[in-house]
Amino acid sequence: MSSAAPAPAPEEQPPRPVRFGIMGCASIARKLARAMLLAAPAAALAAVGSRSEAKARLFAADNGLPAAARLHGSYEALLDDPAVDAVYLPLPTSLHVQWATAAAARGKHVLLEKPTALCASDLDAILAACEASGVQFMDSTMWMHHPRTAKMRELLPADVGDVRVINSLFSFRANEDFLQNDIRVKPDLDALGVLGDAGWYCIRAILWAVDYELPKNVIALPEPVKNQAGVLIACGATLYWADGKMATFHCSFLANLTMDLTVVGTDGTLHVTDFIIPYEEKSGPFSVASRSNFAELHTGWVPQPSKHVVTTDLPQEALMVKEFCRLVQGIRDAGAKPEGKWPAITRKTQVVMDAVKASIDKGFESVDVVS
Amino acid sequence: MSSAAPAPAPEEQPPRPVRFGIMGCASIARKLARAMLLAAPAAALAAVGSRSEAKARLFAADNGLPAAARLHGSYEALLDDPAVDAVYLPLPTSLHVQWATAAAARGKHVLLEKPTALCASDLDAILAACEASGVQFMDSTMWMHHPRTAKMRELLPADVGDVRVINSLFSFRANEDFLQNDIRVKPDLDALGVLGDAGWYCIRAILWAVDYELPKNVIALPEPVKNQAGVLIACGATLYWADGKMATFHCSFLANLTMDLTVVGTDGTLHVTDFIIPYEEKSGPFSVASRSNFAELHTGWVPQPSKHVVTTDLPQEALMVKEFCRLVQGIRDAGAKPEGKWPAITRKTQVVMDAVKASIDKGFESVDVVS
Numbered sequence: 139m140s141s142a143a144p145a146p147a148p149e150e151q152p153p154r155p156v157r158f159g160i161m162g163c164a165s166i167a168r169k170l171a172r173a174m175l176l177a178a179p180a181a182a183l184a185a186v187g188s189r190s191e192a193k194a195r196l197f198a199a200d201n202g203l204p205a206a207a208r209l210h211g212s213y214e215a216l217l218d219d220p221a222v223d224a225v226y227l228p229l230p231t232s233l234h235v236q237w238a239t240a241a242a243a244r245g246k247h248v249l250l251e252k253p254t255a256l257c258a259s260d261l262d263a264i265l266a267a268c269e270a271s272g273v274q275f276m277d278s279t280m281w282m283h284h285p286r287t288a289k290m291r292e293l294l295p296a297d298v299g300d301v302r303v304i305n306s307l308f309s310f311r312a313n314e315d316f317l318q319n320d321i322r323v324k325p326d327l328d329a330l331g332v333l334g335d336a337g338w339y340c341i342r343a344i345l346w347a348v349d350y351e352l353p354k355n356v357i358a359l360p361e362p363v364k365n366q367a368g369v370l371i372a373c374g375a376t377l378y379w380a381d382g383k384m385a386t387f388h389c390s391f392l393a394n395l396t397m398d399l400t401v402v403g404t405d406g407t408l409h410v411t412d413f414i415i416p417y418e419e420k421s422g423p424f425s426v427a428s429r430s431n432f433a434e435l436h437t438g439w440v441p442q443p444s445k446h447v448v449t450t451d452l453p454q455e456a457l458m459v460k461e462f463c464r465l466v467q468g469i470r471d472a473g474a475k476p477e478g479k480w481p482a483i484t485r486k487t488q489v490v491m492d493a494v495k496a497s498i499d500k501g502f503e504s505v506d507v508v509s
Numbered sequence: 510m511s512s513a514a515p516a517p518a519p520e521e522q523p524p525r526p527v528r529f530g531i532m533g534c535a536s537i538a539r540k541l542a543r544a545m546l547l548a549a550p551a552a553a554l555a556a557v558g559s560r561s562e563a564k565a566r567l568f569a570a571d572n573g574l575p576a577a578a579r580l581h582g583s584y585e586a587l588l589d590d591p592a593v594d595a596v597y598l599p600l601p602t603s604l605h606v607q608w609a610t611a612a613a614a615r616g617k618h619v620l621l622e623k624p625t626a627l628c629a630s631d632l633d634a635i636l637a638a639c640e641a642s643g644v645q646f647m648d649s650t651m652w653m654h655h656p657r658t659a660k661m662r663e664l665l666p667a668d669v670g671d672v673r674v675i676n677s678l679f680s681f682r683a684n685e686d687f688l689q690n691d692i693r694v695k696p697d698l699d700a701l702g703v704l705g706d707a708g709w710y711c712i713r714a715i716l717w718a719v720d721y722e723l724p725k726n727v728i729a730l731p732e733p734v735k736n737q738a739g740v741l742i743a744c745g746a747t748l749y750w751a752d753g754k755m756a757t758f759h760c761s762f763l764a765n766l767t768m769d770l771t772v773v774g775t776d777g778t779l780h781v782t783d784f785i786i787p788y789e790e791k792s793g794p795f796s797v798a799s800r801s802n803f804a805e806l807h808t809g810w811v812p813q814p815s816k817h818v819v820t821t822d823l824p825q826e827a828l829m830v831k832e833f834c835r836l837v838q839g840i841r842d843a844g845a846k847p848e849g850k851w852p853a854i855t856r857k858t859q860v861v862m863d864a865v866k867a868s869i870d871k872g873f874e875s876v877d878v879v880s
Contacts, residue, residue: 169806302743302764305676305757309773310803359757360728360875361749372673374755376747378732384745386676386730386757393673395801395810396778400769402680407767409782411796412810419808425782430766432681435540437790437824439766439783453808504731 153471156463157184159222159246161213161237162229163197164321166251170226170278171201173455180463183207184223187216213237217244224466226278227251230327231334235260242267247274247466249459253334253491254484261488265481274465276458276480277487279342281414283458286422286448287346290408294347297428299405304347304385306340306400308414309372309393317391323369331370333495336389339397339414341494342487344377344385347401347408350486353377353385357504358497363392375494405429409443421449485509524842527834528555530593530617532584532608533600534568535692537622541597541649542572544826551834554578555594558587584608588615595837597649598622601698602705606631613638618645618837620830624705624862625855632859636852645836647829647851648858650713652785654829657793657819658717661779665718668799670776675718675756677711677771679785680743680764688762694740702741704866707760710768710785712865713858715748715756718772718779721857724748724756728875729868734763746865776800780814792820856880 158174158181160167174183183203188194191211198207210216216225217240224247227238234255238248248268254277255261268275281287294301312320321327322335330337345352355378362373374388397415401408406428416422427443450457468474490507497505529545529552531538545554554574559565562582569578581587587596588611595618598609605626609619619639625648626632639646652658665672683691692698693706701708716723726749733744745759768786772779777799787793798814821828839845860880868876 166807169808172806298765302761303678303680303759305678305759305769307674307676307771307773309674310801311775357731359747359755361753361755363753374757376730382732382734384730384732384759386745386759388674388676388755388757390673390773392775393773394669394776394778394798395803396771396773396798398676398771398780400678400767402678402761402764402767404682404763405765407765409769411780411814415803415807415809417810417813419804427765427767430681432766432786433790435543436537436786437540438786439788442788443782 152179153467155179155182156466157182157221157223159185159187159216159219159225161187161216161225161227161241163188163193164228167197167226167228168201169455170228170459171203173453173459175202176452176456177459177463180460184221185210185216185219187213217241217246222246223470224249224462230321231256231330232327235263238264239267242271242273245271245273247462247469249276249278249462251278252338253330254488256329258485258488258492261485265485268476268481272469272476274462274469274476275484276462277484278458279339280455280458283461284416284422284448284454285450286416286424289446289448290410290424291346293426294401294408297406297426298401298403298408301348301383301401301403303383303402304344304400305398306343306385306387307396307398308336308339309388309390310336310395311393312391317365317371323365323367323371325367325369329369330491330495332389332391333370333373333491336391337373337387337494338487338491340387340389341490343399343413344387345483345486345490347399348379348383350483351379352486352507352509353379353490355504355506356490356493356497358494358502359388360502362498370498373498375497377490407443419453420451421447423447523550524838526550526553527837528553528592528594530556530558530587530590530596532558532587532596532598532612534559534564535599538568538597538599539572540826541599541830542574544824544830546573547823547827548830548834551831555592556581556587556590558584588612588617594618594841595620595833601692602627602701603698606634609635610638613642613644616642616644618833618840620647620649620833622649623709624701625859627700629856629859629863632856636856639847639852643840643847645833645840645847646855647833648855649829650710651826651829653717654832655787655793655819655825656821657787657795660817660819661781661795662717664797665772665779668777668797669772669774669779672719672754672772672774674773675715675771676769677714677756677758678767678769679707679710680759680761681707681766682764683762688736688742694736694738694742696738696740700740701862701866703760703762704741704744704862707762708744708758708865709858709862711758711760712861714770714784715758716854716857716861718770719750719754721854722750723857723878723880724750724861726875726877727861727864727868729865729873730759731873733869741869744869746868748861790824791822792818794818
């Protein structure tokens with residue numbers, strides 16, 4: 139591209155793609171690489187950085203990266219690449235502060251895998267670095283971007299009413315290899331274990347259901363399961379709000395795949411049983427029972443719950459990438475400010491997770507949630 | 510029928526109906542009256558006893574009782590009626606010990622509305638009276654008798670595996686009249702409030718899911734809601750088993766109608782969202798996700814959950830009456846012993862409910878479950 143060419147008026151052509159660098163070749167990065175390809179032309183997969191160039195090359199070959207994608211043999215080299223606008227960072231959680239702050243300091247927008255940090259103060263360092271550089275921050279919680287999520291959100295006030303009780307379950311049955319070797323069971327890599335992994339989604343879903351009003355306190359459920367290294371493998375908690383709302387969640391690496399979110403309000407009940415990863419990529423089902431009464435003599439329900447299916451052409455992770463690109467393009471090309479909503483809900487999720495962890499560590503005491 | 514006629518051999522004719530007396534004209538008695546009519550010829554609705562004959566007459570007229578049904582103006586008169594084999598007893602819980610023991614002492618079989626008693630020692634008095642008289646005892650937990658329940662029970666071992674986590678929710682949104690006047694909010698009538706009413710079903714469902722293995726301890730959830738008289742209106746608890754299984758339930762008079770039972774095992778997940786009263790009288794849906802895995806790149810589930818619908822010609826409460834009649838006929842006509850399964854599961858339900866109540870009363874301490 140010649141820099142001498144006259145710049146066209148912004149409205150005459152689509153915005154230039156956001157050029158992503160993937161930082162680390164984790165398994166989840168394969169899904170995001172595909173999402174970036176699907177999110178073209180908003181996104182371009184420009185580079186991959188790994189601890190060795192050979193690993194980066196293997197990743198590029200395995201995941202259909204464009205021939206022009208640059209392969210970096212270190213994370214530093216990726217961050218030094220001037221043709222990278224934004225990084226997707228799926229490194230182990232213990233490395234997030236170091237590399238997310240480094241990325242922000244180099245002016246790269248940050249799409250950060252969850253859990254975003256080991257604790258809120260670490261996250262605050264990341265968010266401060268992003269703010270200082272004026273780059274967009276977003277955590278990679280894909281289901282937030284499914285159109286089903288927006289549809290459910292739209293129905294909640296009228297059809298469910300004042301939320302009273304929420305339950306969320308996220309479990310999957312990890313195999314022996316995972317339980318021995320995955321980063322999510324290693325104290326030096328992902329010290330939050332299942333709480334940071336599966337629990338993150340439950341906490342986010344609960345906060346989502348109450349429009350991100352923080353609970354006043356949390357109490358972890360006794361008898362969490364830990365592995366020999368002391369990392370959480372199964373755990374749960376109850377959350378309490380000032381107005382009497384309450385939520386319960388349970389997350390586990392030891393039970394069958396389950397992704398439940400149930401929201402019970404004064405006027406209705408929302409059920410979704412695949413909220414994190416829909417059963418099928420292009421549609422998301424849920425049901426709402428609203429103003430349910432018993433039939434005469436309690437022989438049935440009137441009305442019965444209504445079933446909904448929300449379809450999507452692009453998978454939720456590609457929609458996430460597109461939304462991230464839209465924000466980055468606004469900043470990069472039009473002088474917009476970073477969207478504060480995304481770091482704000484990340485921080486609330488992290489703060490609640492911290493409180494749950496503290497309650498576990500304190501013998502299941504009640505722990506106040508401090509924003 | 511002339512007593513001088515030669516008695517036909519038992520196999521030549523169907524067993525004589527079990528002649529029911531309904532003891533008290535509670536609203537739920539209307540549903541049971543219909544069930545007894547539907548359960549003919551196994552059941553016959555022979556008599557109604559109320560505190561006044563006028564109330565009994567009104568009940569008989571409103572509920573299509575046979576013209577031959579006898580109307581008694583007191584509970585004593587009903588129990589003195591020699592043409593009554595069995596009583597259905599929907600009186601307020603505080604009256605259960607007195608009248609269920611009196612019924613048993615008169616040789617009447619006892620179908621007792623839930624909660625069966627205010628505490629296990631009261632229940633023990635009832636069960637002892639039934640045992641002493643050799644009469645059948647059964648609590649009136651209708652969903653136990655839906656063929657869906659048997660079908661789910663059959664699938665659990667192979668399709669769900671080793672149960673790890675159970676969640677049950679039962680709420681309905683009571684109107685102002687209920688919250689002011691229903692017996693279930695009155696300390697002198699149903700002192701267990703929502704725990705005895707809705708909570709009973711949650712506890713029974715949880716025990717059912719684990720084949721009635723008692724938990725070792727329970728911890729009530731903090732911040733239950735009580736009315737001005739101190740009766741529970743919304744509450745919950747977590748239950749813990751020696752092998753690491755856990756269950757959570759929440760019950761409420763303040764939230765939309767919800768009847769969830771979710772059982773997550775090592776191999777599968779059972780979802781039923783209308784377990785107490787099916788959406789439709791003649792069919793019961795549920796779903797089972799068994800050995801669920803992620804699709805490649807975690808873009809879906811393989812296999813997806815399977816949906817089941819179990820149909821029934823008779824509503825579950827009529828099937829309950831029929832089963833009760835079968836047992837009574839065996840005792841009355843063939844010298845069988847009372848079936849011990851039903852009082853045994855009643856007692857387990859009551860014992861867990863007592864522990865939850867004790868935990869609430871002790872400030873949400875862990876309370877051991879003592880059988």
